[in-house]
Amino acid sequence: xxxxxxxxxxxxxxxxxxxxxxxxxxxxGLPPPLPMEPVAFPDFQERTLANGxxxxxxxxxxxxxxxxxxxxxxGSAVDPEDRVGLADFAASxxxxxTPTRTVEExxxxxxxxxxxxxxxxxxxxxxVSLGVLEPxxxxxxxxxxxxxxxxxxxxxxxELVRTRALSGLEASLARPAVLASRAFTxxxxxxxxxxxxxxxxxxxxxxxxxxxxxxxxWFHPGNTLFVVAGSASTHRVASALESAFxxxxxxxxxxxxxxxxxxxxxxxxxxxxxxxVQAVVRAGHLLARGDHxxxxxLSVADQVVxxxxxxxxxxxxxxxxxxxxxxxxxxxRRKDLGVWQAAVGARNEVAADxxxxxxxxxxxxxxxxxxxxxxxxxxSFLVGSFPLAIETPQQIANQVASNRLLGLPDDALVxxxxxxxxxxxxxxxxVASDHLQPDRMVLVVVGDVSELQDELTRFGPLSVxxxxxxxxxxxxxxxxxSGERFDASLLRPGSYEYRVLLDGNPVGTMxxxxxxxxx
Amino acid sequence: MMIHGPTRPRSASALVATALCLLARxxxxxxQEALSLPPIPIDTFMLANGLRVIVSExxxxxxxxxxxxxxxxxxxxxxxxxxxAHFFEHMLFEETENLAxxxxxxxxxxxxxxxxxxxxxxxxxxxxxxxANRLNLSLWSHAERMERLVITERGFGNQRExxxxxxxxxxxxxxYGLARLALDTLATDYPPYRHTTIGTMADLDDATAADALExxxxxxxxxxxxxxxxxxxxxxxxxxxxxxxxxxxxxxPDVPALPPPQSTPRGDGERRLELDDPLAQLPIVWMAYNVPxxxxxxxxxxxxxxxxxxxxxxxxLQRRLVQEERAxxxxxxxxxxxxxxxxxxxxxIPNLGIEVSQLEELVGEEIAxxxxxGLSERELRKAKNHRRASLVADRLxxxxxxxxLQTARLYHGDPFYVNGELERFEAVTIDDLRRVARTxxxxxxxxxxxARPVAPxxx
Numbered sequence: 001x002x003x004x005x006x007x008x009x010x011x012x013x014x015x016x017x018x019x020x021x022x023x024x025x026x027x028x029g030l031p032p033p034l035p036m037e038p039v040a041f042p043d044f045q046e047r048t049l050a051n052g053x054x055x056x057x058x059x060x061x062x063x064x065x066x067x068x069x070x071x072x073x074x075g076s077a078v079d080p081e082d083r084v085g086l087a088d089f090a091a092s093x094x095x096x097x098t099p100t101r102t103v104e105e106x107x108x109x110x111x112x113x114x115x116x117x118x119x120x121x122x123x124x125x126x127x128v129s130l131g132v133l134e135p136x137x138x139x140x141x142x143x144x145x146x147x148x149x150x151x152x153x154x155x156x157x158x159e160l161v162r163t164r165a166l167s168g169l170e171a172s173l174a175r176p177a178v179l180a181s182r183a184f185t186x187x188x189x190x191x192x193x194x195x196x197x198x199x200x201x202x203x204x205x206x207x208x209x210x211x212x213x214x215x216x217x218w219f220h221p222g223n224t225l226f227v228v229a230g231s232a233s234t235h236r237v238a239s240a241l242e243s244a245f246x247x248x249x250x251x252x253x254x255x256x257x258x259x260x261x262x263x264x265x266x267x268x269x270x271x272x273x274x275x276x277v278q279a280v281v282r283a284g285h286l287l288a289r290g291d292h293x294x295x296x297x298l299s300v301a302d303q304v305v306x307x308x309x310x311x312x313x314x315x316x317x318x319x320x321x322x323x324x325x326x327x328x329x330x331x332x333r334r335k336d337l338g339v340w341q342a343a344v345g346a347r348n349e350v351a352a353d354x355x356x357x358x359x360x361x362x363x364x365x366x367x368x369x370x371x372x373x374x375x376x377x378x379x380s381f382l383v384g385s386f387p388l389a390i391e392t393p394q395q396i397a398n399q400v401a402s403n404r405l406l407g408l409p410d411d412a413l414v415x416x417x418x419x420x421x422x423x424x425x426x427x428x429x430x431v432a433s434d435h436l437q438p439d440r441m442v443l444v445v446v447g448d449v450s451e452l453q454d455e456l457t458r459f460g461p462l463s464v465x466x467x468x469x470x471x472x473x474x475x476x477x478x479x480x481x482s483g484e485r486f487d488a489s490l491l492r493p494g495s496y497e498y499r500v501l502l503d504g505n506p507v508g509t510m511x512x513x514x515x516x517x518x519x
Numbered sequence: 520m521m522i523h524g525p526t527r528p529r530s531a532s533a534l535v536a537t538a539l540c541l542l543a544r545x546x547x548x549x550x551q552e553a554l555s556l557p558p559i560p561i562d563t564f565m566l567a568n569g570l571r572v573i574v575s576e577x578x579x580x581x582x583x584x585x586x587x588x589x590x591x592x593x594x595x596x597x598x599x600x601x602x603x604a605h606f607f608e609h610m611l612f613e614e615t616e617n618l619a620x621x622x623x624x625x626x627x628x629x630x631x632x633x634x635x636x637x638x639x640x641x642x643x644x645x646x647x648x649x650x651a652n653r654l655n656l657s658l659w660s661h662a663e664r665m666e667r668l669v670i671t672e673r674g675f676g677n678q679r680e681x682x683x684x685x686x687x688x689x690x691x692x693x694x695y696g697l698a699r700l701a702l703d704t705l706a707t708d709y710p711p712y713r714h715t716t717i718g719t720m721a722d723l724d725d726a727t728a729a730d731a732l733e734x735x736x737x738x739x740x741x742x743x744x745x746x747x748x749x750x751x752x753x754x755x756x757x758x759x760x761x762x763x764x765x766x767x768x769x770x771x772p773d774v775p776a777l778p779p780p781q782s783t784p785r786g787d788g789e790r791r792l793e794l795d796d797p798l799a800q801l802p803i804v805w806m807a808y809n810v811p812x813x814x815x816x817x818x819x820x821x822x823x824x825x826x827x828x829x830x831x832x833x834x835x836l837q838r839r840l841v842q843e844e845r846a847x848x849x850x851x852x853x854x855x856x857x858x859x860x861x862x863x864x865x866x867x868i869p870n871l872g873i874e875v876s877q878l879e880e881l882v883g884e885e886i887a888x889x890x891x892x893g894l895s896e897r898e899l900r901k902a903k904n905h906r907r908a909s910l911v912a913d914r915l916x917x918x919x920x921x922x923x924l925q926t927a928r929l930y931h932g933d934p935f936y937v938n939g940e941l942e943r944f945e946a947v948t949i950d951d952l953r954r955v956a957r958t959x960x961x962x963x964x965x966x967x968x969x970a971r972p973v974a975p976x977x978x
Contacts (some may be wrong), residue, residue, distance in 0.1 A: 028616075028617045029617060029659060029764075030617065030626075030656070030659065031655035031656060031659050033630070033649075033652050033653060033656070034652040034653070034654070034655060035652065036581060036650060036651065036652035037581070037809060039581055043602070060579070062579050062914075063911060063912075063914050063915050064911060065908075065911050065915065082874075095832075103842070104833065104834075104838075104842075107831060107832035107833040107838075108833040110831070111830070111831035111833040111834070111901060111905070112833075112897075112900075112901045112904060113904055113908070114901075114904035114905040114906070114908030115908065116831075116906055118869075125679075131912075132908075133907070133908055133911060160841075160842065160845055163845055163871075164841070164848055164869055164870065164872050166870075167801065167848040167868075167869075167870040167871045168848055170800045170801055170871055171694075171800050171801045171848060171868060172692035173800055174798055174799050174801070174972075175693065175694065176692055176693075205595055213891055237965045273798075274797070276692055276798075277687050277691045277692050277693040277799045278687040278691070279686070279689060280692070290613070308628065309624040309628065309634075310621075310624055310625055310628045315621065318681055319621060319677065320677075321677075321869040322677040322678070322680030322681050322684070323680055323684070324681075324684055325606075325679070325684045325685040326686050345684070345688050345692075346684070347683075347684060347687060364948070376629070377625055377628055377629045380628075380629045380630075380631065381628045381629060381631055383631070384629070384630060384631020384632075384650055385631035385632065385633070385650075386631070387580055387581045387582045387631070387650050387651075388582055388631065388633070388648055388649070388650070390580060391579075391582060391915075391917070392915050392916060394915075420717075463793070468749075
């Protein structure tokens, strides 16, 4: 196995990292930063509508374009076990018919003004999004209100959504990233609500009554956050929403029960994809809930180990080794349990070495202090890139909405940069040590079993599965081989004695000198 | 198991519903047509060494994007060096005289910025997006990369492996990857586009560091580059910095021009390739037509035609192939504008149990229908409204504005061209659309590529 000298032992590694992080030379002519005014978090407005819905508005009038997103609690995490895909189908079918509008009328109306009206489901939320030029806002809101409040889920359209979903599932299983994501999700979340995966059987079981019941359960104003961004004032938006949604009846919404995930454990899952010329790797485990106070420090740790072009994984696996086009790691913050995941694609011959290196680098985060200059770059990026994240009203509104939906304190957006700046190397090591668990990572590799299987067993118990996650019987894939390899150094002089048969009857023996492999 | 999705004839009730819908609504959105599209402010200047600079001030957020487009791409590669322009792009992220390996990325990141590069047939683009007070860092580093690049055998060898890995990731390990490359090269006769931008593994292996130096000296010269700066800056300050950092870089020899564009459409007959794709689960069909280069006036009618066929659920192909016939999982139409020749491409993936040949027939029927009957004023208005909304949305970010300005400079020789786009779309007539459909969407000008899974879908 190839290893960089940096990773032989932790003391040497710390020295190596310290050297690597030092500025190499004083760059001739490198200009210092120009002065800049402090940048505050932009203004936004929050309201509660008469029907109980919440409203966030970010108004910027440079471009006459407005987006309105209705975010409703209740996504795929609440899908019934035997009807996974229900939230997804419900979202797709919202725009496929109401008592007063056919599917053709809805699509024609929104397409004619060059706008967009789309609905989608994530694990925790249904998002229904309208994007229109400002003069079309009122007409757009009427459409949005109709599809959110009054979808009829026509049978005919349900069958079309099902046909496309089944085909789409089939097509997606050709993509290595999809196979990796499904295997990883299944392994780390298991029975938890975030672990639900659509299959042919669950998609076939979705029917109109279950869609209507889903809509009845979750689509209420008290369960809705409107996020509006663009060139419309809060006053105008609020009154237009009040008007468009005035007939929306309040209702009560159940609590979301997520279920328990499996205990974290080291496990290696090889998703067999014949003909793969690359191993697509996902490695990770579950993390804390979205409202855990360590998330800020975790985001710094993620940035050090796997964030962009200055992350350790990128620098080592790509720039130093040339093993991969990209290597990244990050924690995904969710309403309930988050997930930490590293991703790398490497050619088959070096896939195992890349995984070994990845494990070493996570272990370093847990046991070593990040050297000062390296931490400075990371904090400087997370704080300094703030203006990039507030360019458009949509970006700002999304940040405000995420803060709300994760249940974070009101001032979290404003204090974020100060909280990042206040962290030191000890804090980073502490959160890495508390939250990152390389010994209990699930390692998913999508690739060709004949190229990868032998090398992967060293990382832990290996299971080989197919695209659907079903166990694969190796004997059906691989012709039985002895494992014999030619090795000239094992050649020894010797002799063979032959029995000579004639028509099956022994008639004598003969001997020849040979070089042969010892048995 | 094979799964058969339902197919049904064109639904009469759906047609009636559409007709009613058309009657019930006014023929245009008066409110929207009154909407003016404010021009993007543009300043330009050129240094004595031939470096062109485009500046657009936008003081709404304290950020700036700086892009440098070198007018060299895979079209300029000599035989046996396919993929070299892109390979070389990677070298610009390595060392310069004053930036050790990895320092460029560290400095931009430390500044709170992000950066990347892309290579196409006609140009290689490098950009940063960063807080406005680091405009100087961005321009200084671009000057380093333009004049003081250091090409080492180690860096070159390493990036060769990275690029080969990129090819595996994007092409060889993806369904339809190799088929897509085949389509791109088969559909055009323009010699510079007859090889792919990603290149072959053999050519990547053959490339040498000496090739890189020669390429750098020939193409990475100020007179073959355009800088666009968009954001919270002033033109005066940009000019001052550009003169300071780039002023002393010597002009290079003139870059040889690409061969002139070929006349389109081709008339030599349909080209067809059917291939097995061991990584695909469902088949795909592409139908690509040669269209004129980007600067040709027909580009506007062709862009509207693409919208009419596939933009939104109410578009012709979405409605027919997806909604009514229930034959396609997805259908898409794209216009690719380039300097030497363009491509107008239909693509479709069938639902389970549907033959890919059926999609080819349906697309063919819709094209014939359009060529025969044309379209209504309302449908034309819809396509134009979509363009208007897109042009407005493009103005939301400095990054997209920078891209618009660079594209206009590359294809039209003039960044100010962006401010006439809406009027040029508005000027397109029903007759224009019917004419371009009849002129370019012909059998003799068509290239069909079909990729099929090796085993039946669903096992």
